[in-house]
Amino acid sequence: MERSASDSNTIFDGEIRLAKAGVIQTSGSNGASNFYWPTSDGWIVYYGPPSAWGVSLTVADINHSGFGAVIAADKSGGGPETAYIDQVATEICYDTAPTGPHHLQIEASSNTGVTCAPATFTVRACADAACTTYYTGGVSGSLASSNGAWLWPTGASFSIAAGSSSVTLQGQLPVVGSSTLSVASSSPSATSAATCLLGGSTSCVFSASAAGFLLSAPHHVSDTAQTLTVAAVKQSDNSPSCTPAFVNTSKTVTLGCSYVNPGTGTLPVTLGGAASRVAGASSASCGSVSRSLAFNASGQASTSLRYADVGRIGLSASYTGSGADAGLVMSGSTEAVVAPQDFEFSNLPAGSLTAGVGFGLRISARNASGAVVPNFGQELTAEGVSLSHTRISPTGTGAVNGAFSGTVGSFSAGVANPTGLAWSEVGTLALTAQLTSGSYLGAGGNPSGNTAAGAIGPFRPHHFRVQVTPACGAYSYAGQPLQTVTVTARNAQNAATQNYDGSSNTSPNFAQAIRFSEVSASGLGSFSPSTWAASRFVAGVATASRPLATTLQYDFSAKESGPLTLALRAAEDISGGVSSSAGTGTEPSLQIQSGRMRIESRIGSAGSSLGLPLRLETWSGSSWVLATADSCTVLAAPSVALSGRVNGKGDTAVWTNSVSLGSFVAGRATLTLGATNPKSVGSMAVAINLGETSADSACLSVHPSTTGAKMPWLRSRFGSCASAWASDPSARASFGLINAESQKRIHERQLY
Known part of the structure; x- marks a missing residue:
């Protein structure tokens, strides 16, 4: 966005949000920065790929006529300022859907088998060279084998449905030997040649023997007791089916393990109660161990299996005969995926946190015994964790969930230490860690973990933002309630924290009473009221406007003070x-x-109207001067008190006068009294009731009922009885009374 401001250090971002279908996405991120706008045109970039501003976007959302950015500028200080926006450009980054897979990959748990049993193969559609992401647009085709004896019991054709990335089929080599597998055809065509991953080997060669072991182990949770089943089979003499190779006998079989994904490890696999290690290794490194296995009448034996880490492991069994079995060599292998049990949160932040400010914690992938599994996150395509939040407090119709941001990042030795986590709101929350892929290494395991309810927080606002409208144009009188005062609780991104609420809409209330003060104490006065109750806050905003008497005002300790500019x-x-x-x-x-x-006394003729000058004055620091900038004072006739009518001899008189008032212009106005009715000669007292009651406070003996003007800040010290600077102005209006010519004066000054 290219923008500028009329003055330096005045205009800044208020809120910048996305809009979908014409609706401002207030639940998404506020992109506002904390910088003032420059006085000359300058560009600024908000967010950038891969950010979607905390908003879920579809192609339809982007193409809608109501999609765009909503920009609100704000200003500091009370004077008028102008914000300029010359250009706004929106950049949309997106991925085009591929027209076909990068390549197809043939996978199996082993690269060996027996001639009497088919093996299961998986055809996977890969979206990149490393097959770290999958193509889900749908693929059909067929497989081929270099050995003419190869059988496809379920057919060589395959079809991967749209939305999926793989399919399984059966293949069998019924003769002793080997065969190279390949993809004969596919539609849509892959851009690169097919690859293989057979038992951890990238070779596409599959071998079959007349006799061997068929191994079976379930995918399971780390450090749980499992069973490895070993079936000894051979091809029947009379048919292509399998028959038991060992019946009701025990054989010493070499059991082995390997790290498939990740390709390395630090913990051994326990087979038959013994750790399978490379010879001489005190720990780690998958190797082999010899165990006596008891085969039953069906040729099956079983032994225990346990692995305290995670990943895809290879399991193997081999036997080299001696004596009666001399010359017999049997082998077999399989794979098992071992997943974490859960994710544990630790190193949680203590005490209160700030809305929108990053915090850190620790997440550990654990096995069933609660130990950290160091291989998590080291997979060929690293598995990861996504975080989600649940608002615990406040509750109620006014409570909102806010936006949670930040990523866990990568794991090292089974542990991640994210530091930039942030919540946009106020309250307490719980976090959930969920396996990002939803299926560990594609085998179905989906571990998760949670913090205790309300374990994180309380969160409080980052700051308050105070906005005021002066009561009298560019300024306010001391003692005069401000026109409007708004205090908004905001997070570090300058967005309102709606859960900072003191109303019945939330429970518990997180709002606090607030106190007003000068940023730099002048010593000249104080604010009244000095505090606002927490109940003033509703959805993060506390506000008051005139004529509410308790809005906010600044009172000088001494009337003759100021002028003052304060923050x-x-x-x-x-x-x-x-x-x-x-x-x-x-x-x-x-x-x-x-x-x-002030009001000034005047003498006029009997039978005519009489104008009394009114003046608005402010204290300049040394004297009272005309308030030429006043734009707020309006006085009405019902606030004028007429009393003390006497004739020329000083006797009480009775007549009436009409009262009219002109508007104040540059601090001056005229109070016009109509001619006496009946026509009379005499004088009377005139007072202005600036208070809120029906009686004025002028230094007069009589106070007739009037309507208070509710402007006590314009009271001062008038007359001998006014010692507290709280007197209403008064004057004397005379009709037909003329001073004798004998009373000659060079100068006259009247003090009230």
Whole structure:
């Protein structure tokens, strides 16, 4: 986005979000930065591939006319500023669907078999050279064998359905020997030649013997007791079917293991109760061990199997005959996938956390005994963990889940230590770790793990953002409630934290009472009220607007103070609480002036109207001067008190006057009294009720009922009775009373 501001250090990002179908995605990420906009055009990039801003997007979403970005600018201070946006460009990154697989791979648990039994083969569609990702667009074709005796009991043709990446079929070499397997054809065609992965070998050669072992071991959870079944078979003399090679006898068989995926390991495989290790190795390194196996009438024997690590392991059995079995050589192999039992969370952050700020923890892949499995994450295509969050508190109709961000990253020795995890909201949460692939090495194991409910947090806002509208244009009078005051609890990305709530919509309430203060204490006064209750916060926002009397005002300790320019701070009314000081552009500037209203006495002729000048004044620091910038003061006739009517002799008189008021312009206005009715000669007191009750506080003996103007901040010290700077202005209006010419004056000054 190319943007600029009218002044430096004034305009900054408010919120920047994606919109789908014309709807702002408030549950997604707020891309707003913490930098002020430059005064000359400058570009900034928000996020970038592979980010989707925490929003699920489809092709239809992107192509919709209502897709785009929504941008809100904000400003610091109270004066007018202008934000300019010249250009906004949106870049969409996407992957095109491949038209066919990169190659096909033929897989089997072993590269050897017996002539009397078929073997199971898997045809897998690979999307890349390493076959780390799979092609799921659907493929059909057929396999071929270099040995003409090869049989395909279920047919040589295969069909991988769309949405899937593999299919199995049976193949058998009924004669002793070997055969090279291949893909005869496929549609759509693969871009590269087929590969093989037979028993961990990348060779496509499959061998068959007349006699051998058929091994079977289940895919299972690490460090659980399992059974390895070994069937000794040979081809029948009278048919191609298998018959037991050993019946009701015990044979010493060499059992072995190998690391297939990952290709290395640090823990041994226990076979028949003994660790299978390379000769001389004190630990690790798969090797072999000799065990006596008792074969039953069906030619089957079994032994125990246990592996405390994870991965795909190869299991083998071999026998070299002697004596009556001299010359007999039998072998066989299979594979088993050993998956983690679960994922454990540890090193959880202690104490309170900040919304939107990264935190760290530890995730360990464990076996059934609770020990870490070091091979997790070292697979050829590394398995990983995805995190999801569950909001524990607050609950209620006003509680939201917020967005959780961050990735676990890679595992080393079975442990991951993510550090950039963040939650956008306030409250407590629990995390779930789930195997990203959903099936460990494709064998079905899907381990997970959870933190205790509410184990992480509480989270609190990163900062408050305070926004104000002055009560009188560019400034406010001391004692005058501000027009609007809004305090928003925000996270580190400057988005509102809606769970910071003090209403009945959430439970428990995470909002706290807040206290207002000057950023730099002037010593001239204080805010009133100094605190707002936590209940003011609803969905992260506390606000008050006039005419609400308890909005917020600044009171000078002494009337003749100022003018003052201050920065307003809001902070939780607890030790170490959240404050507006942590944000950028979050503490607005306020101009406070001490003000007063004056009315001047006048003498006019009987039978005519009389205008009394009104003045609005502010304290300049040394004297009272005309408030030419006042744009808020409006006075109405019902607030004018008329009393003390006397005739020229000083006797009580009775007449009436109409009252009209003009608007204040540059601090001046006129209060016009209509002619006395009946026409009379005399004078009367005129007062302005600036309070909120029906009685004015002018230094007069009579206070007729009036409507208070509710502007007590314009009261001052008028007359001898006003010692507390809380007097209403008053004056004397005279009709037909003229001073005698004998009373000549060079200068006259009246003090009230």
